[in-house]
Amino acid sequence: MGLLVDGVWHDQWYDTAKTGGRFVRESSQFRNWVTADGSPGPSGAGGFEAESGRYHLYVSYACPWAHRTLIFRALKRLEDIITVSVVDPRMGNEGWEFGDFPGATTDEVLGKSRLYEVYLAAKPGYTGRVTVPVLWDRKTKSIVSNESSEIIRMMNSAFNALTPAKEDYYPAPLRAEIDEINAFVYDNINNGVYKAGFATDQSIYADAVRTLFDALDQVELRLSRHDFLVGDDMPTEADWRLFTTLIRFDAVYVGHFKCNIRRIADYRHLRDFVQRLYRTPGVAETVHLDHIKTHYYWSHTTINPTRIVPVGPVLEF
Numbered sequence: 127m128g129l130l131v132d133g134v135w136h137d138q139w140y141d142t143a144k145t146g147g148r149f150v151r152e153s154s155q156f157r158n159w160v161t162a163d164g165s166p167g168p169s170g171a172g173g174f175e176a177e178s179g180r181y182h183l184y185v186s187y188a189c190p191w192a193h194r195t196l197i198f199r200a201l202k203r204l205e206d207i208i209t210v211s212v213v214d215p216r217m218g219n220e221g222w223e224f225g226d227f228p229g230a231t232t233d234e235v236l237g238k239s240r241l242y243e244v245y246l247a248a249k250p251g252y253t254g255r256v257t258v259p260v261l262w263d264r265k266t267k268s269i270v271s272n273e274s275s276e277i278i279r280m281m282n283s284a285f286n287a288l289t290p291a292k293e294d295y296y297p298a299p300l301r302a303e304i305d306e307i308n309a310f311v312y313d314n315i316n317n318g319v320y321k322a323g324f325a326t327d328q329s330i331y332a333d334a335v336r337t338l339f340d341a342l343d344q345v346e347l348r349l350s351r352h353d354f355l356v357g358d359d360m361p362t363e364a365d366w367r368l369f370t371t372l373i374r375f376d377a378v379y380v381g382h383f384k385c386n387i388r389r390i391a392d393y394r395h396l397r398d399f400v401q402r403l404y405r406t407p408g409v410a411e412t413v414h415l416d417h418i419k420t421h422y423y424w425s426h427t428t429i430n431p432t433r434i435v436p437v438g439p440v441l442e443f
């Protein structure tokens with residue numbers, strides 16, 4: 127784990143000392159948008175027109191943020207339109223690398239061996255964290271975006287002329303409600319597990335876990351009345367954003383991040399919700415528990431210095 131400073135790699139764990147033991151997530155820096163006609167999106171520059179074979183996703187199967195983009199690629203049937211490289215789940219001194227873990231791939235686009243070299247290919251003096259997902263543009267040889275919440279919005283609508291899957295996971299009439307629940311789920315659940323797991327102070331950890339489980343209780347109540355977070359007909363973006371954290375929860379967050387007040391399996395409605403989404407065509411193939419468990423338990427040596435990856439738990443989705 128580390129980061130780039132003025133284009134030079136530094137091997138360094140998250141510095142929670144400067145924030146009193148608290149984990150604070152950095153903002154993503156590449157914020158352009160692919161659009162149907164190449165016009166600029168809500169941020170960044172224009173020129174990124176939706177085209178088949180032009181864009182490439184760099185992901186880790188372990189990462190909940192990257193997982194969102196893989197799910198949208200499957201739901202929107204973009205498998206033949208956007209290509210993918212998968213990093214090795216074992217993140218060592220040089221950050222994400224391409225390696226030989228089963229299911230990982232090489233970098234078929236640039237032939238790099240480390241993800242930070244992809245960032246440097248886009249911006250030689252880059253300073254910041256080197257995160258997945260990354261949406262790469264073959265034409266301009268640059269990074270369009272490294273912000274998953276925006277990449278899934280592009281996938282939802284920009285490629286509609288090229289794909290048979292026209293479903294809209296961010297429909298205009300539901301946007302305000304989706305945005306509201308996204309903010310709650312992001313702060314308390316998606317990022318909430320990291321706030322608990324990466325805390326280096328007992329009371330900050332304990333507060334983070336209580337906040338996380340309060341939020342899970344609230345979502346459980348909501349799902350006791352409705353099949354999905356927003357509306358009843360079909361999942362929206364909000365559901366998929368919650369799903370990628372819940373599917374990892376019992377396998378890694380309960381043990382490794384000490385989010386152990388309850389398991390998702392103990393919540394009747396959250397458990398059924400995960401199962402419902404997991405069984406959506408194309409989604410199970412995006413879930414790789416071997417990458418998920420290996421990544422967290424092997425890579426975070428400040429939390430698990432032996433790098434032993436647990437054998438269980440037995441999970442049923």
Ligand SMILES: N[C@@H](CCC(=O)N[C@@H](CS)C(=O)NCC(=O)O)C(=O)O
Pocket residue numbers: 127128153154188189190191192221255256257258259272273274275
């Ligand atoms: N805001 C980013 C966050 C992505 C992120 O934090 N990814 C993690 C993996 S789960 C990562 O690559 N971390 C590497 C690091 O922080 O050095 C997004 O949602 O796209």
